Amino acid sequence: MSVEKAIRIQLNGESREFNVTAGESLLALLRRSGLTGTKRGCEDGACGSCTVIMDGAAVNACITFAFQAHEREVWTIESIGEYDDPSPLQKAMVEEAGVQCGFCIPGIVMSVKALLDEIPNPTHEQILENLDGNYCRCTGYEKIEDALHRTIAETSGEEPQWTR
Numbered sequence: 001m002s003v004e005k006a007i008r009i010q011l012n013g014e015s016r017e018f019n020v021t022a023g024e025s026l027l028a029l030l031r032r033s034g035l036t037g038t039k040r041g042c043e044d045g046a047c048g049s050c051t052v053i054m055d056g057a058a059v060n061a062c063i064t065f066a067f068q069a070h071e072r073e074v075w076t077i078e079s080i081g082e083y084d085d086p087s088p089l090q091k092a093m094v095e096e097a098g099v100q101c102g103f104c105i106p107g108i109v110m111s112v113k114a115l116l117d118e119i120p121n122p123t124h125e126q127i128l129e130n131l132d133g134n135y136c137r138c139t140g141y142e143k144i145e146d147a148l149h150r151t152i153a154e155t156s157g158e159e160p161q162w163t164r
C-alpha cells in the first residue's frame, strides 16, 4: 500500500493542497489536477515538453517528485496568456510559424519565460543554451528563433543582441 502525504504548492498564484505518494512526479500531479498543458513526452528529463517554472527556474516536471514542490511556487503554461489574449511570446510563435504540431511548445514557452524573466535581452548563445533541453521534431527551430527575436525586441525595449 502506498502512503500518501499532504503537500501545499503555490500553483499558478493560488495556494493548493494535494495528497501525493512518495514516487509521484510533479508532471503526474499536474496532469491529474487538470493542468494538461504540461506535456508528457519522454518522462526521462530529455525532451523538455514537461517544463514548468519552480521558484523562478525552469525544471522538468517528469523528473521532479511532486513532494519536492511542497511550499514552492510553481507556474505552468496555463498561467501564460489566454486563447484570446496570448502572451507576446505565444503570439509571436503563432505568427512567425514557430508552431507546427504544438506538442513541444508549452515546454519551450516556459523555458524561454524563465530565461527572459532573468535576462530580458539574452545573447544568441544564451538562447541556444536555454533551448538545449527542449526538443522540437517539427520546426527545425528556425521559426522558433524568429519568434524569440521578435519577442525580445517587443518586451525588452531594446534591439536584440543578435540578428535574424
Ligand code: FES
Residues within 6 Å of the ligand: 039, 040, 041, 042, 043, 044, 045, 046, 047, 048, 049, 050, 051, 060, 061, 062, 063
Ligand atoms: S517528459 Fe519531461 S523531459 Fe521529456
Ligand code: FES
Residues within 6 Å of the ligand: 098, 099, 100, 101, 102, 103, 104, 105, 135, 136, 137, 138, 139
Ligand atoms: S511543433 Fe511539433 S514538436 Fe515542436
